[in-house]
Amino acid sequence: MYEYVEALVAPQNLKNAMLYSLQAGGKRLRPMLLFATMEGFGLTFEHGIPVASAVEMIHTYSLIHDDLPAMDNDDFRRGKPTNHKVYGEATAILAGDALLTFAFQMISDLNEGDVTLSQKLLLIRELARAAGPEGMVGGQVADMEGEKKSLSLSELEYIHHHKTGDLLSYSIIAGAIVAEATDKDIENLREFSKHLGLAFQIKDDILDIEGSEEAIGKPVGSDINNEKSTYPKLLGLEGAKKKLADHILKAKEYLYKVSINSEKLELLVDYIVYRDR
């Protein structure tokens, strides 16, 4: 992924700021979902690398902008100073803009031996929906507005569905598009990914209560202290755990309808339930 950025004809400081956050690591859950889906359809993962990189760039841009003083005002992420603490706010804003735009460039430059024109266009269209005002950015705005009040379960689901769910879904859908899956398989994977995305978020909320500070990299209980609406707050801790189990069950029901070797995707589902960070 880094070599695509390094090859850009652009100011070095901008490239450094883009690379800094891309290299900060993280779980790489989105690329793993994309690769697992492709492999489930019998493809090797290699020619999914540019698409997976594009998704990780979108995810990374959203973290850079989220961390800004005007947004969450975070000084650290994954144990390292946030982008704007190192490069300054102006460059951090622009590094985010650059990663977002470059993601579309990467997909539009995909090797035409690997994907057809119509696959490429579908990858772009779905990405724009997942990342834009009807997806991630819309979820982010709803989340900010939600901080001022206590939310209903459906409002909370709207936020998570879009803020984090849409890009997780995209990772799976993109793998299916690259693998030329049928429309029916894609629709079942879409339902699968929606439940998976909500499960992922509920697990995050549970970890905020039960996790170890060392593993999750931020103070335990920070959601409770800042009065944020969470699943455990709305449903109780046991209620949240039951909700998590429900979504995992439904996710697997949809997954089993797909003509796919689901082994690796199931491993990722289990990882989401059993992870400690």
Next chain:
Amino acid sequence: MYEYVEALVAPQNLKNAMLYSLQAGGKRLRPMLLFATMEGFGLTFEHGIPVASAVEMIHTYSLIHDDLPAMDNDDFRRGKPTNHKVYGEATAILAGDALLTFAFQMISDLNEGDVTLSQKLLLIRELARAAGPEGMVGGQVADMEGEKKSLSLSELEYIHHHKTGDLLSYSIIAGAIVAEATDKDIENLREFSKHLGLAFQIKDDILDIEGSEEAIGKPVGSDINNEKSTYPKLLGLEGAKKKLADHILKAKEYLYKVSINSEKLELLVDYIVYRDR
């Protein structure tokens, strides 16, 4: 253009912030260039509207982010409070992100009766290059870095070529792509547009000295007072005027090589030279 935003399934406050800046007006130079190019190739402008809207959205997002406190810290633009003064910084950042992403969504959703898959993909690829790290965002970073030192003519040209030139060029290239122009015509239009973009910027610098405060909407001499590198500073006022004339001449030379009715594009070239704001 506004109806595309109004139709989005997204938080109302986000849509309002997007619309606020889109509706702030401005010269609409990019859509005019796109339409003039299409008409030059004998098309009516109507089915260029979504592409023109996408370009104007990219331009508008760049203005919203430029005006932020961490960037130029402007309270007013075109006589109205800037986006972050009305909606707050966080929403302004996200409205910019949403406009940028939605521009790609709009092009990927173009009616396939109007453009082929390969035209659509070329429109996306060129837009990503023009707007991203190798284009507008790269130019913006170079401009910020350039504020700290006095620049050579070639450094100044690099900045303007990318910061404002690339998106102006894109408007013309996009019109040519929609009109299915030949590669040769597109390359000549690209050269035409590069000279036009530099001419536009030199004229801006000259207006900062000779313009009327009322017409240009900001204090005359603001570039001189903030020690920014400009063409008049590097070349003197007369030198800058000569440079402007040179670029206009070269622009027209390239334009005359294109198999196009160049009447409307020439009117826009003249507008750039003779405008008072």
